[in-house]
Amino acid sequence: MNVSVTLESRFRDVEARLEAACARSGRPREDVRVIAVTKYVSAAKAAAVVQAGVRHIGENRWPDAKHKWEALNGQAVFHYIGSLQTNKVKDVVGRFGYIHSLDRLSLAEAIHKKAETLGIDVPCFLQVNVSGEPSKHGLEPERLREFIRELRIFPRISPVGLMTMAPLEAEPEQTRPVFRSLRQLKEQLNRDSGMETPLTELSMGMSNDFEVAVEEGATWVRLGTVLVGKEEIEAN
Ligand SMILES: *Cc1c(COP(=O)(O)O)cnc(C)c1O
Numbered sequence: 606m607n608v609s610v611t612l613e614s615r616f617r618d619v620e621a622r623l624e625a626a627c628a629r630s631g632r633p634r635e636d637v638r639v640i641a642v643t644k645y646v647s648a649a650k651a652a653a654v655v656q657a658g659v660r661h662i663g664e665n666r667w668p669d670a671k672h673k674w675e676a677l678n679g680q681a682v683f684h685y686i687g688s689l690q691t692n693k694v695k696d697v698v699g700r701f702g703y704i705h706s707l708d709r710l711s712l713a714e715a716i717h718k719k720a721e722t723l724g725i726d727v728p729c730f731l732q733v734n735v736s737g738e739p740s741k742h743g744l745e746p747e748r749l750r751e752f753i754r755e756l757r758i759f760p761r762i763s764p765v766g767l768m769t770m771a772p773l774e775a776e777p778e779q780t781r782p783v784f785r786s787l788r789q790l791k792e793q794l795n796r797d798s799g800m801e802t803p804l805t806e807l808s809m810g811m812s813n814d815f816e817v818a819v820e821e822g823a824t825w826v827r828l829g830t831v832l833v834g835k836e837e838i839e840a841n
Contacts, residue, residue: 611834612657619832626819637819640684642811642829646836648672654833655681663705663827667696674700686768686808686827688742691715699723705730705768705808705827708743710755717759726761730768730808733790735783738772746790753798766806766824767791771814780814784821 619639627634642663643651651662651673662677664670665687674683682702689697689706697704698719707713707729720727731752734743744752749767756762769787771780787809795803810818812831819826829835 612653615832615834616657616659619828622816623819623826626816630820630822632819632822637823638825639832640686640808640825640827641833642686642827643673643833644669644687645829646833648676650833650836652676659832661825663829667693671696684825684827694719698727699725703728703730703765706732706742707762707764708732710752713756713759713762717761720761726763728763728765730766730806731764732768733787735769735786735790736772741770743769746786749790749794750798753794753800763802764800764804766804766808768808770811771809771818773813777814777817781817781821784809784814784818784823788822 623637624634627637638661639659640661640663641654641659643654644665655662655677660681661684662673662681663684663686664673670683683700684703684705685697685701686705689704689712691712694712694715698716704716704727707716708731716727716729731749732743733746733749734741735746753764756764767787767790769783771783774780787807791804791807794800806824807822808825808827810823810826812828815826815828
């Protein structure tokens, strides 16, 4: 099968679904940006995705992302979407435009330190465990306010918004309360946490549930399987 034709038809299908979800919720299509998650595909496929016009690439492990980053550096903005170990921060900060998984102060400190040596600010999403599943990473919603206050000692960190992962549901509609809660948390924090810069972004929605996430206010959807597919990856 011709890879680029497959990609093209996937892109067209996702675009139509995004437009419909925006229309249903009265949102302008340009308020929602797409991160193509390339963790299941080769560097060649990731390059084809960028070639096809996607500017934002998501990866969740540095060792797997390394080749793609080296090949595509400058052509795409990389988003770090996986849980981030403190000892990997040195590889990620400076290479990834956004970190979606800030969920603890020790990580914030490591990101800040590395950013300070590079003289850059790092836009970060605070990952929230809205659903409360023990298997999921992320801050408890009740911790957010205090966490944001504590982050002030790390001025190289720019909190831009909140991120969550909904439980995998057979019926995507069941994820709606999780996404709605994340939006409400953002609104609440903007009202009463005394931040200088309000949180503007919501990173939520994956292949299984992105339309519901868009209806509930997602500004970034993270799409792997539905947009770029999955392949057996040879060591690359
Ligand atoms: C893998 C991954 C995605 C994309 O998953 P799909 O269901 O294939 O779209 C999105 N977000 C995170 C955090 C991921 O780890």
